[in-house]
Amino acid sequence: MSEEARHEVAILRPQARIVPRSEHNISRAQISENALKVLYRLRNAGFQSFLVGGSVRDLLLGREPKDFDVVTNALPEQVRELFRNSRLIGRRFRLVHVRYGDEIIEVSTFRAAHHVADGEGEGHVVDGRIVRDNVYGRLDDDVWRRDLTVNALYYNIEDFSVIDYVGGLQDIKAGQIRLIGEPRTRYIEDPVRLLRVVRFAVKLGFRIEPGTEGPIEELSDLLEKIPPARLFEEVLKLFLGGYALQTFEMLRHYGLFAHLFPQTEATLAEEEGGFPHTVLIRALQDADNRLAENKPVAPSFILAALLWTPMQNLARENLARGLEEHEAIDLASDVVISRQIASTAVPRRFTCIAREIWQMQPRLTRAAKRQPGRLLSNPRFRSAYDFLLLRAAAGEDVAEAAEWWTRAQNTTEQTEPLQPAGPRKRRRTRRRRKPGGQSSKS
Ligand code: ATP
Ligand code: MG
Numbered sequence: 001m002s003e004e005a006r007h008e009v010a011i012l013r014p015q016a017r018i019v020p021r022s023e024h025n026i027s028r029a030q031i032s033e034n035a036l037k038v039l040y041r042l043r044n045a046g047f048q049s050f051l052v053g054g055s056v057r058d059l060l061l062g063r064e065p066k067d068f069d070v071v072t073n074a075l076p077e078q079v080r081e082l083f084r085n086s087r088l089i090g091r092r093f094r095l096v097h098v099r100y101g102d103e104i105i106e107v108s109t110f111r112a113a114h115h116v117a118d119g120e121g122e123g124h125v126v127d128g129r130i131v132r133d134n135v136y137g138r139l140d141d142d143v144w145r146r147d148l149t150v151n152a153l154y155y156n157i158e159d160f161s162v163i164d165y166v167g168g169l170q171d172i173k174a175g176q177i178r179l180i181g182e183p184r185t186r187y188i189e190d191p192v193r194l195l196r197v198v199r200f201a202v203k204l205g206f207r208i209e210p211g212t213e214g215p216i217e218e219l220s221d222l223l224e225k226i227p228p229a230r231l232f233e234e235v236l237k238l239f240l241g242g243y244a245l246q247t248f249e250m251l252r253h254y255g256l257f258a259h260l261f262p263q264t265e266a267t268l269a270e271e272e273g274g275f276p277h278t279v280l281i282r283a284l285q286d287a288d289n290r291l292a293e294n295k296p297v298a299p300s301f302i303l304a305a306l307l308w309t310p311m312q313n314l315a316r317e318n319l320a321r322g323l324e325e326h327e328a329i330d331l332a333s334d335v336v337i338s339r340q341i342a343s344t345a346v347p348r349r350f351t352c353i354a355r356e357i358w359q360m361q362p363r364l365t366r367a368a369k370r371q372p373g374r375l376l377s378n379p380r381f382r383s384a385y386d387f388l389l390l391r392a393a394a395g396e397d398v399a400e401a402a403e404w405w406t407r408a409q410n411t412t413e414q415t416e417p418l419q420p421a422g423p424r425k426r427r428r429t430r431r432r433r434k435p436g437g438q439s440s441k442s
Contacts, residue, residue: 015165016140016163016164016165017163017164017165017169018161018162018163018164019161019162019163019164019169020159020160020161021159021160021161024060024161024162025059025060025062026056026059026060026155026160026162028160030059031051031055031059031068032068032103032105034068034098034100034103034105035051035055035068035070035105036157037100038070038083038098038105038107039051039070039157040157041082041083042070042072042074042079042082042107042157043157043158045074045078045082047072047073047074047078048072048073048139048156048158049070049071049072049074049157050070050071050072050139050154050155050156050157050163051068051069051070051071051154051155051157052069052070052071052146052152052153052154052155053069053146053151053152054066054067054069054151055067055068055069055155056153056154056155056162057150057151057153057168057172057204059155060153060162060169060172061172061204067103067104067105067106068105068106069105069106069107069108070105070106070107070108071107071108071109071110071139071142071154072107072108072109072110073109073110073138073139074107074109075109075136076088076094076095076096076108076109079096079098079107079109080096083096083098085098085099085100086098086099086107087099093108094109095107095108095109096108109136110136110137110138110139110141110142111135111136111137111141111142111145112135112136112137112141112142112144112145139154139163140165143165143166143180144165144180144181146166146180147179147180147186147190147193147196147197148168148171148177148178148179148180148196148197148200149166149167149168149171149178149179149180150168150171150172150176150177150178150200150204150206151168151200152164152165152166152168152180153168153169153172166180171209175204175205175206175207176206176207176208176209177197177200177201177204177206177207177208177209177212178209178211178212179193179197179211179212183211183212183214183215184215184219187215187216187219187222188219188222191219191222191223191225191226192226192230192231192234194216194219194220194222194223194254194256195223195234195238195251195256196234197212197213197216198216198238198247198250198251198254198256199237199238199241199247201250202243202246202247202250203241203242203243216254216255216256217254217255220254220255220256220258220259221259223256223259223260224259224343227345228341228342228343228344228345229345231260231343231344231345232344232345232346232347235260235344236299238251238260239284239287239299239302240287240291240297240299240302241291242288242291242292243288244284244285244287244288244302245281245284245285245288248280248281248284252265252268259343260343260344261306261307261340261343261344262339262343263307263310263336263339263340264280264306264307264309264310266310267309267310267313268280268309271309278394278395279305279308279309279390279391279394279396280305280306280308280309282305282390282393282394283301283302283305283306283390284302284305286390287301287302298353298383299350300349300350300351300352300353300354300357300383301353301354301357301383301386301387303346303350303351303354304353304354304357304358304383304387305387305390307336307337307340307354308358310336311329311332311333311336311358312332313332314331314332314335314336315328315329315331315332316328317332318331318332325362326359326362329358329359329361329362330359333354333355333358333359337351337354337355353380353383356380356383356384357380357383357384357387360375360378360380360381360384361384361387361388361391363375364384364385364388364398364401364405365388365398365401372405372408372411376408376409385402385405385409388401388402388405389402389406
């Protein structure tokens with residue numbers, strides 16, 4: 001049976017498979033206390049309430065969920081009234097956030113898939129794309145508007161069973177990412193799904209089912225239809241999810257990356273395997289390593305790495321035209337950033353920092369002008385220095401400068417004089433400390 005035909009049958013007979021508590025591995029001990037509170041309070045008020053989406057999927061896989069999403073037949077206003085610590089959010093998608101300290105439990109109301117909602121005012125479709133999605137329904141409506149089968153499993157707080165309308169349990173077992181319904185239609189409806197399929201395939205280590213994989217490359221142009229601000233949110237998830245490197249590779253494989261970072265793609269295509277690729281790959285790998293150790297990763301740093309080569313190429317052209325180095329970089333940064341934000345609306349607070357990281361590079365590499373004190377106290381020093389290390393590690397000719405700055409920091413941060421640096425002679429440097437202190441290990 002074709003994928004399409006199979007889907008038709010599924011729609012005609014939306015029969016749920018209900019897996020009782022004794023036959024699955026989700027226990028309440030693994031669910032956040034706050035999520036349980038929300039589930040129980042809704043139920044005690046006479047509403048249905050379920051865990052849904054990533055949390056159910058991850059619990060079934062024995063992974064720790066990132067967050068817990070709840071779905072209910074209570075309307076957003078009714079949910080809002082049940083929880084003092086809650087607020088209504090969203091326009092395209094109205095829902096309620098219930099806040100407990102740092103943890104937010106997202107509560108949404110069952111929604112009907114757009115084909116049910118079509119033409120009814122609240123659910124809104126333009127060119128096959130969903131622009132508003134506020135037609136409420138029942139659980140067996142809600143399931144069809146979700147993206148992946150593995151994301152459409154419901155954990156029922158009433159009897160602790162798992163409800164599966166779409167074969168999600170089987171796909172979890174098979175390690176398979178599959179869109180619910182006819183893939184093309186679902187991608188056209190919301191092109192962000194192209195990125196979500198890749199993101200979850202990498203994150204879960206699943207393969208993409210052929211019917212879901214088939215149209216990705218051909219439909220990659222649809223990414224241009226996503227509002228740049230939403231695209232940026234998605235880009236953050238792609239590169240700050242702990243699997244940036246593999247995600248990047250897979251995005252390129254399907255021709256999606258070119259729509260997110262067209263300038264970068266152009267340089268990658270030119271210089272496959274050269275320095276630029278290495279800087280970028282190292283930045284992504286570093287980000288993954290840091291996240292694995294629960295260390296923060298700055299989006300601006302990744303952005304600086306993603307756009308480094310395009311910026312440098314332009315700066316080089318500017319230099320050749322006779323501009324001063326800092327002018328060459330400033331101008332190149334302007335151009336590269338304004339081209340980038342046309343496709344992905346990177347907020348200014350991130351582009352500003354990326355620009356500062358770039359601007360500081362020549363100040364760090366030009367030995368004659370090094371002023372450790374002033375640069376070290378620059379709030380952007382740490383990122384710029386990390387970026388320099390990255391370039392050195394990637395084989396750019398800046399290793400000596402990187403070493404120099406490593407020493408300069410150790411020297412100024414130390415309160416006790418450092419041990420003499422040994423026989424190795426360093427170039428003349430400026431002392432920032434009291435005369436007599438052996439501060440200039442650098
Ligand atoms: P994560 O672990 O990244 O939070 P998640 O599956 O919870 O994964 P969310 O982006 O938090 O992903 O979305 C919650 C749920 O909402 C999804 O599991 C899916 O059922 C549904 N969903 C989210 N985005 C879409 C979309 N673009 N199209 C259809 N359904 C979606
Ligand atoms: Mg989630």
